[in-house]
Amino acid sequence: MVKVVLTSGTATQYTDGETEVTVAAKNVRQMVTALEAKYPGLGTEINQSMSVAIDGTILPDPFLEEVTEESEIFVLPKIGGG
Amino acid sequence: MAKHHITTTINGEEAEYLCEPQETLLDVLRDEVGLTGTKEGCSSGDCGACSVMLDGRLVCSCLVLGVEAQGKTVETIEGMADGEVLHPLQQKFLEEAALQCGYCTPGVLIAAKALLDINNDPTETEVRYWLAGNLCRCTGYDKIIRAVMDTAADMRGA
Amino acid sequence: MNEQPKKFKWVGTRTIRPDGVDKVTGRAMYGADLTLPGMLQGKVVRSPHAHAKIKSIDTSKAEALDGVKAVITADDMPQADPTPVAAGEAMINLRDLSDNVIARHKVLYEGQTVAAVAATTSDIADRAVALIEVEYEVLPHVIDVLAAMKDDAPVLHDDMFTGGVKPKPEVASNVANRVEFTLGDIEAGFAAADVVIEQDFTTEPVHQGYIEPHAVVADANPDGKVDIWCSSQGHFMVRTFVAGLLKIDMSKIKVTAAEIGGGFGGKTTVYLEPLAVLLSSKSGRPVRMVMSREEVFRASGPTSGAAMTIKMGATKDGKIVACDATLYMQAGAWPGSPVGPAAMTAFAPYDVDNVKVVGFDVVSNRQKVVAYRAPGAPISEYGVECVVDELASELGIDPLELRAKNAAKEGTQAAYGVKFGAIGMVETVAAAQATEHYKTPLGPNQGRGVASGFWFNIGGESCAGIRINEDGSVSLTEGSPDIGGSRASMAMMAAETLGVDYYKVKPSVVDTDATGYHFVTGGSRVTFATGMAVVKATNAAIDELRARAAKIWDVDVEGVVWEDGHAKPASSNVGDFDPMSVADLAAMANKTGGPISGHADINAKGAGPAFGTHICDVEVDPDTGHVTVLRYTAVQDVGRAIHPSYVEGQLQGGAAQGIGWALNEEYIYDENGKLENAGFLDYRVPVASDLPMIDTILIEIPNPTHPFGVRGVGEVPIIPPLAAVANAVAAATGVRFHALPMSPPAIVAKMAEKG
Numbered sequence: 001m002v003k004v005v006l007t008s009g010t011a012t013q014y015t016d017g018e019t020e021v022t023v024a025a026k027n028v029r030q031m032v033t034a035l036e037a038k039y040p041g042l043g044t045e046i047n048q049s050m051s052v053a054i055d056g057t058i059l060p061d062p063f064l065e066e067v068t069e070e071s072e073i074f075v076l077p078k079i080g081g082g
Numbered sequence: 083m084a085k086h087h088i089t090t091t092i093n094g095e096e097a098e099y100l101c102e103p104q105e106t107l108l109d110v111l112r113d114e115v116g117l118t119g120t121k122e123g124c125s126s127g128d129c130g131a132c133s134v135m136l137d138g139r140l141v142c143s144c145l146v147l148g149v150e151a152q153g154k155t156v157e158t159i160e161g162m163a164d165g166e167v168l169h170p171l172q173q174k175f176l177e178e179a180a181l182q183c184g185y186c187t188p189g190v191l192i193a194a195k196a197l198l199d200i201n202n203d204p205t206e207t208e209v210r211y212w213l214a215g216n217l218c219r220c221t222g223y224d225k226i227i228r229a230v231m232d233t234a235a236d237m238r239g240a
Numbered sequence: 241m242n243e244q245p246k247k248f249k250w251v252g253t254r255t256i257r258p259d260g261v262d263k264v265t266g267r268a269m270y271g272a273d274l275t276l277p278g279m280l281q282g283k284v285v286r287s288p289h290a291h292a293k294i295k296s297i298d299t300s301k302a303e304a305l306d307g308v309k310a311v312i313t314a315d316d317m318p319q320a321d322p323t324p325v326a327a328g329e330a331m332i333n334l335r336d337l338s339d340n341v342i343a344r345h346k347v348l349y350e351g352q353t354v355a356a357v358a359a360t361t362s363d364i365a366d367r368a369v370a371l372i373e374v375e376y377e378v379l380p381h382v383i384d385v386l387a388a389m390k391d392d393a394p395v396l397h398d399d400m401f402t403g404g405v406k407p408k409p410e411v412a413s414n415v416a417n418r419v420e421f422t423l424g425d426i427e428a429g430f431a432a433a434d435v436v437i438e439q440d441f442t443t444e445p446v447h448q449g450y451i452e453p454h455a456v457v458a459d460a461n462p463d464g465k466v467d468i469w470c471s472s473q474g475h476f477m478v479r480t481f482v483a484g485l486l487k488i489d490m491s492k493i494k495v496t497a498a499e500i501g502g503g504f505g506g507k508t509t510v511y512l513e514p515l516a517v518l519l520s521s522k523s524g525r526p527v528r529m530v531m532s533r534e535e536v537f538r539a540s541g542p543t544s545g546a547a548m549t550i551k552m553g554a555t556k557d558g559k560i561v562a563c564d565a566t567l568y569m570q571a572g573a574w575p576g577s578p579v580g581p582a583a584m585t586a587f588a589p590y591d592v593d594n595v596k597v598v599g600f601d602v603v604s605n606r607q608k609v610v611a612y613r614a615p616g617a618p619i620s621e622y623g624v625e626c627v628v629d630e631l632a633s634e635l636g637i638d639p640l641e642l643r644a645k646n647a648a649k650e651g652t653q654a655a656y657g658v659k660f661g662a663i664g665m666v667e668t669v670a671a672a673q674a675t676e677h678y679k680t681p682l683g684p685n686q687g688r689g690v691a692s693g694f695w696f697n698i699g700g701e702s703c704a705g706i707r708i709n710e711d712g713s714v715s716l717t718e719g720s721p722d723i724g725g726s727r728a729s730m731a732m733m734a735a736e737t738l739g740v741d742y743y744k745v746k747p748s749v750v751d752t753d754a755t756g757y758h759f760v761t762g763g764s765r766v767t768f769a770t771g772m773a774v775v776k777a778t779n780a781a782i783d784e785l786r787a788r789a790a791k792i793w794d795v796d797v798e799g800v801v802w803e804d805g806h807a808k809p810a811s812s813n814v815g816d817f818d819p820m821s822v823a824d825l826a827a828m829a830n831k832t833g834g835p836i837s838g839h840a841d842i843n844a845k846g847a848g849p850a851f852g853t854h855i856c857d858v859e860v861d862p863d864t865g866h867v868t869v870l871r872y873t874a875v876q877d878v879g880r881a882i883h884p885s886y887v888e889g890q891l892q893g894g895a896a897q898g899i900g901w902a903l904n905e906e907y908i909y910d911e912n913g914k915l916e917n918a919g920f921l922d923y924r925v926p927v928a929s930d931l932p933m934i935d936t937i938l939i940e941i942p943n944p945t946h947p948f949g950v951r952g953v954g955e956v957p958i959i960p961p962l963a964a965v966a967n968a969v970a971a972a973t974g975v976r977f978h979a980l981p982m983s984p985p986a987i988v989a990k991m992a993e994k995g
Contacts, residue, residue, distance in 0.1 A: 077580030081763020082505025119266015184263030185501025
């Protein structure tokens with residue numbers, strides 16, 4: 001099981017306000033699929049409009065990155081810049 | 083509307099063009115003569131990107147009509163270097179990175195040269211006020227001011 | 241400034257930029273500088289109303305005018321899908337973008353495009369614009385962010401329901417989205433605080449103010465191919481948006497990046513490009529469109545204005561224990577203010593256990609905001625840095641000391657969740673404390689302010705190609721529009737990696753047919769991400785060069801090393817061979833397998849977060865309210881300065897823009913929602929005589945994920961100035977200003993209030 005921290009309301013609207021959720025996954029692809037199954041809409045939202053940070057590195061297009069029980073995973077809004 | 087036939091001198095060479103009476107010198111230079119080094123930033127004389135010399139006077143070419151150049155001399159950025167040899171200001175701007183996007187640069191260089199032609203030892207304040215009509219949004223002006231003053235120092239030493 | 245370690249030959253030096261001579265001689269071709277045979281001039285019909293229904297558009301008189309070759313309205317645009325597409329700062333909806341390019345049923349701001357024409361001359365195009373008759377039904381409008389949130393405010397989109405709240409609202413409103421970030425327990429945090437400061441702040445929308453107006457030339461061929469030449473921060477972005485809006489295959493669109501005359505985020509979207517393509521295909525001729533300065537102010541940019549409440553608590557020994565912020569940010573006519581990054585960056589410079597930030601993305605009848613340098617961060621960090629100053633004053637602690645005490649460092653968990661790696665916040669504060677500037681005494685009516693700032697920096701897609709030419713010179717191709725000297729840094733990184741003379745490397749920003757997808761030039765990503773691609777491509781070329789040497793020497797490739805621009809035997813066991821230079825190997829290329837090159841196509845990860853700390857001295861004229869910036873120092877952790885002059889230039893330019901934001905720049909509307917200051921005379925950006933020299937101190941704490949340690953530098957320097965200036969004005973006057981800009985009338989009014 002991996003622990004996923006949802007820091008913004010964009011994500012927690014799908015979890016009834018829950019900010020920490022756990023799912024079974026070995027990589028981001030599995031994690032997003034599992035989140036979608038558990039909280040319909042959340043996986044789609046992540047794919048469309050959010051980044052995932054794993055152990056301090058923000059990934060705008062995460063997919064195959066490995067995650068473990070020790071990983072610190074945060075779901076964030078996408079960041080661009082001027 | 084009948085076009086006017088204008089004979090003038092641009093960067094030391096005789097030039098002729100046809101222009102509408104309402105066309106600005108900026109539009110004429112860019113569209114009729116093909117000298118696009120002079121830039122348009124505002125068309126209202128506020129930004130200085132279109133600075134050129136007209137009979138030895140620094141002007142915003144967006145505030146001058148094309149017909150007004152009749153019989154006069156026009157100097158633009160394209161005429162600043164002497165063949166392959168850059169003007170000392172151009173060279174110093176490159177060495178000191180006094181440009182980022184480069185869009186205001188032609189106007190700044192024309193204006194700076196006009197200053198150094200009349201004052202070879204300007205203070206920082208004099209340079210800042212002389213160039214106050216040339217907007218630059220990239221550099222914060224620091225390197226532009228330094229490059230102008232360093233060029234002046236070099237030219238005095240030469 | 242830190243001098244470079246000796247190990248680099250080019251990185252850290254002040255080379256002449258490859259595009260420099262073109263730019264000081266007027267040769268460089270910007271957006272409006274291209275002329276094609278038979279080219280028409282395109283112009284736009286804009287809404288005179290802030291909010292109105294379009295009842296009808298009659299183009300017949302314009303079409304009948306001699307010299308008019310095409311007229312278009314929204315009916316000529318395909319219906320766009322509501323698909324999210326990556327823009328400069330966030331995802332945007334193609335349907336919203338389509339309406340912003342040309343209004344379909346309703347206009348949502350003054351200056352919105354409703355039709356466009358192409359004619360043989362500008363003059364005829366202007367006359368055609370005047371002949372287009374649009375019938376409007378004017379609707380009530382709303383400009384201000386807090387007014388737009390009221391229950392009785394005119395609603396812009398009747399299908400927009402606030403996202404991010406539960407339960408989903410049943411009534412449409414102007415609040416597009418709510419975001420929230422929390423860390424720890426702020427109630428417990430404030431309970432533990434000895435001092436709590438809570439203040440409200442407002443900022444006005446400000447324009448990026450690039451000196452080059454938006455410009456494009458489009459040429460649509462009868463076979464469906466489209467060539468676009470334009471000034472933008474990403475020609476691939478232009479291709480994506482034009483393809484999506486006009487439903488054209490990307491393979492049919494070629495976009496060439498003209499030189500770009502400034503962008504600062506404002507050229508990360510499209511306005512004219514789809515219109516020029518439509519006009520070109522309708523007329524069968526190339527079309528040039530160029531915005532006037534007035535159009536730039538009315539219909540492009542700016543960044544959000546905002547209202548916010550910032551509350552911070554600290555213990556009496558100066559430990560910040562709780563932070564709370566509420567941000568209301570203007571998005572313009574469609575959703576998409578940078579409220580997410582504003583909320584995430586607000587307290588990021590500090591190591592605090594208990595944080596809560598709530599942000600609202602609010603639409604109103606003004607043009608859609610677009611990215612502006614560190615989108616959102618200057619706004620939220622302005623309020624926070626003012627309150628940090630107030631805390632310092634209340635606690636009797638030096639403001640830099642308070643920042644040092646609470647600075648984020650490696651291992652600190654940011655409020656937005658991420659734990660920082662190696663970062664330089666502590667070092668920027670220490671360097672600021674150590675300056676002579678910080679210790680210099682001040683005179684009457686003078687004040688000194690400090691502030692810090694944080695930006696993430698980003699990576700993203702970039703590609704690079706290295707070709708070794710027959711004579712050993714190097715051609716470098718990439719696709720990130722060069723907005724301020726990036727060709728130089730790319731060539732320097734390639735020269736350093738390959739071990740050749742920088743002046744033998746020629747970098748080119750190539751068109752969309754000639755390289756792979758690049759994300760926009762923005763987010764301070766190019767030197768980081770495209771630089772990473774360049775180094776990777778160069779290393780691939782080096783591997784090929786080693787393989788060629790191995791063939792020539794008849795040894796295994798493992799027996800060949802690359803050192804100082806030469807293939808050399810790895811050890812004496814390999815054999816006794818003279819080193820071969822790039823030119824030697826290039827000369828033999830045909831015999832060893834053909835041309836030599838290296839390529840890399842990457843999605844760069846691991847951008848390095850960056851921090852800056854600025855010191856500002858001002859003098860306030862108590863009679864006129866004029867603020868003179870006397871002295872300014874900008875300190876920043878840049879990771880590694882590839883070209884120090886252009887890095888310093890980023891700090892200086894960002895500081896100048898931030899000073900303008902603090903002191904003068906604002907959008908002023910009349911009661912009908914019409915912009916009153918759409919020109920450089922009344923929208924006053926800093927001019928040369930407004931500013932002092934801007935001293936820079938570059939701290940280099942390398943980003944471990946980049947081969948040379950690059951973090952990205954362009955965004956951070958616009959963040960601290962707003963509060964640094966505000967804190968300096970507060971110190972000079974003894975009055976805290978809670979609204980930007982602190983223009984002379986605002987200062988005089990507040991000083992009179994104080995008496």
